[in-house]
Amino acid sequence: xxxxxxxxxxxxxxxxxxxxxxxxxxxxxxxxxxxxxxxxxxxxxxxxxxxxxxxxxxxxxxxxxxxxxxxxxxxxxxxxxxxxxxxxxxxxxxxxxxxxxxxxxxxxxxxxxxxxxxxxxxxxxxxxxxxxxxxxxxxxxxxxxxxxxxxxxxxxxxxxxxxxxxxxxxxxxxxxxxxxxxxxxxxxxxxxxxxxxxxxxxxxxxxxxxxxxxxxxxxxxxxxxxxxxxxxxxxxxxxxxxxxxxxxxxxxxxxxxxxxxxxxxxxxxxxxxxxxxxxxxxxxxxxxxxxxxxxxxxxxxxxxxxxxxxxxxxxxxxxxxxxxxxxxxxxxxxxxxxxxxxxxxxxxxxxxxxxxxxxxxxxxxxxxxxxxxxxxxxxxxxxxxxxxxxxxxxxxxxxxxxxxxxxxxxxxxxxxxxxxxxxxxxxxxxxxxxxxxxxxxxxxxxxxxxxxxxxxxxxxxxxxxxxxxxxxxxxxxxxxxxxxxxxxxxxxxxxxxxxxxxxxxxxxxxxxxxxxxxxxxxxxxxxxxxxxxxxxxxxxxxxxxxxxxxxxxxxxxxx
Numbered sequence: 001x002x003x004x005x006x007x008x009x010x011x012x013x014x015x016x017x018x019x020x021x022x023x024x025x026x027x028x029x030x031x032x033x034x035x036x037x038x039x040x041x042x043x044x045x046x047x048x049x050x051x052x053x054x055x056x057x058x059x060x061x062x063x064x065x066x067x068x069x070x071x072x073x074x075x076x077x078x079x080x081x082x083x084x085x086x087x088x089x090x091x092x093x094x095x096x097x098x099x100x101x102x103x104x105x106x107x108x109x110x111x112x113x114x115x116x117x118x119x120x121x122x123x124x125x126x127x128x129x130x131x132x133x134x135x136x137x138x139x140x141x142x143x144x145x146x147x148x149x150x151x152x153x154x155x156x157x158x159x160x161x162x163x164x165x166x167x168x169x170x171x172x173x174x175x176x177x178x179x180x181x182x183x184x185x186x187x188x189x190x191x192x193x194x195x196x197x198x199x200x201x202x203x204x205x206x207x208x209x210x211x212x213x214x215x216x217x218x219x220x221x222x223x224x225x226x227x228x229x230x231x232x233x234x235x236x237x238x239x240x241x242x243x244x245x246x247x248x249x250x251x252x253x254x255x256x257x258x259x260x261x262x263x264x265x266x267x268x269x270x271x272x273x274x275x276x277x278x279x280x281x282x283x284x285x286x287x288x289x290x291x292x293x294x295x296x297x298x299x300x301x302x303x304x305x306x307x308x309x310x311x312x313x314x315x316x317x318x319x320x321x322x323x324x325x326x327x328x329x330x331x332x333x334x335x336x337x338x339x340x341x342x343x344x345x346x347x348x349x350x351x352x353x354x355x356x357x358x359x360x361x362x363x364x365x366x367x368x369x370x371x372x373x374x375x376x377x378x379x380x381x382x383x384x385x386x387x388x389x390x391x392x393x394x395x396x397x398x399x400x401x402x403x404x405x406x407x408x409x410x411x412x413x414x415x416x417x418x419x420x421x422x423x424x425x426x427x428x429x430x431x432x433x434x435x436x437x438x439x440x441x442x443x444x445x446x447x448x449x450x451x452x453x454x455x456x457x458x459x460x461x462x463x464x465x466x467x468x469x470x471x472x473x474x475x476x477x478x479x480x481x482x483x484x485x486x487x488x489x490x491x492x493x494x495x496x497x498x499x500x501x502x503x504x505x506x507x508x509x510x511x512x513x514x515x516x517x518x519x520x521x522x523x524x525x526x527x528x529x530x531x532x533x534x535x536x537x538x539x540x541x542x543x544x545x546x547x548x549x550x551x552x553x554x555x556x557x558x559x
Contacts, residue, residue: 239309
């Protein structure tokens with residue numbers, strides 16, 4: 001008794017210490033009546049079937065500019081709690097948790113637990129998805145060294161670039177469906193990260209094109225375990241009204257990974273050879289996958305906490321009609337009249353959603369431009385201006401830094417528009433932001449093409465290009481997911497991966513053929529045309545409603 005109580009007290013002390021910076025001045029967000037009602041809501045599933053505590057790692061703030069705290073990760077690593085690698089105990093408790101009995105009647109503790117576990121989960125998503133990018137882009141930045149050392153042609157390099165997205169787009173959809181069916185996005189996220197590390201290391205063990213092709217296809221098949229599980233965790237942990245800023249901040253992890261990979265893979269390949277340039281990201285992925293598995297949480301409900309919408313409603317003193325519709329969507333009975341009817345309804349909602357088709361079209365053009373630039377821009381600088389590989393790579397790095405600001409600003413701007421236009425379509429507000437950013441893309445392409453080959457000017461052109469590309473890219477999947485029920489959110493994200501990866505596939509060998517036949521003077525006009533098509537593709541969704549708004553409108557009509 002005393003030992004267990006002491007351990008629980010020590011565990012709670014750690015939780016309070018790490019959550020205090022986030023919760024200063026917010027210790028009484030829930031009243032006793034609200035806390036009881038939220039606990040009752042959370043017990044619906046508990047009585048039907050015992051929840052298990054798998055774990056996404058989440059963010060701590062529910063308003064203001066989001067960020068994550070490395071100290072929370074350090075605390076998670078220091079915890080004595082362990083799990084089996086491939087099976088979580090059905091009744092295991094979350095990191096830094098207290099017993100349900102200890103939480104009873106203490107809403108401030110519940111709120112602190114929610115914030116702390118969300119902070120840890122969000123930090124894991126940020127660092128983990130940045131690691132996915134290290135193992136995804138490693139080939140692009142060791143390519144010049146491989147060409148010099150192995151004598152590969154630009155067509156062979158382009159063919160490898162085109163094969164990867166073909167595998168990746170299928171894995172993203174499959175991972176999304178598994179995250180919905182198994183209910184554990186953390187397991188898929190962590191295991192996939194470790195496997196992609198193995199693929200990067202395996203890639204370096206041979207020297208033939210068939211060997212490279214096998215490992216790069218395998219890498220594409222496990223890379224999809226990163227994005228769609230994160231999308232589901234973000235929907236689980238963040239309410240609609242603040243989700244844009246958090247989603248955009250999470251998406252900035254792609255820029256962190258993209259910014260670091262030239263420094264890690266590119267510089268190591270230039271100094272020690274391309275094999276070590278691929279192995280370093282692989283080792284990082286293995287270590288990060290283990291860390292994420294043992295620290296993240298799937299959803300607040302699995303930890304015995306209120307849902308994201310309930311927690312936000314309690315904090316703000318009430319729920320809007322839209323938020324009430326979300327609660328209805330979460331609490332609706334899971335049982336339908338037969339599995340076949342359920343599946344039919346699911347696919348009808350996905351394939352019959354016209355807004356998803358608009359988002360899919362824009363996703364195709366955005367990824368085609370993005371990968372078309374990342375795959376070939378450094379070759380352009382090397383061939384056109386005679387720059388060494390390391391110098392060309394350093395000028396391309398502006399793309400990721402500009403993209404970082406594009407990610408964060410697009411989410412914040414779309415949240416502001418939704419808050420100021422509550423009667424307008426929330427999905428349409430985000431679509432307008434995408435259009436605005438897309439209009440900047442042709443300007444950036446022209447600047448890279450026509451400006452003098454001065455390092456600062458080319459770096460700035462790439463930064464503007466990254467800003468204009470990552471802004472829409474951040475919002476596309478999130479906005480598409482917001483137009484479907486939460487129960488099929490990961491599946492919707494997986495479907496949107498198909499056009500994106502088709503775009504990436506066309507950025508490989510087809511672009512290599514364009515460069516070979518038309519030269520770089522044909523390459524840039526193609527990019528400009530694609531940028532205009534990207535802006536036009538989003539216009540049909542100008543006034544689209546989110547799923548929550550549709551539910552609220554239907555409820556009003558029924559009343």
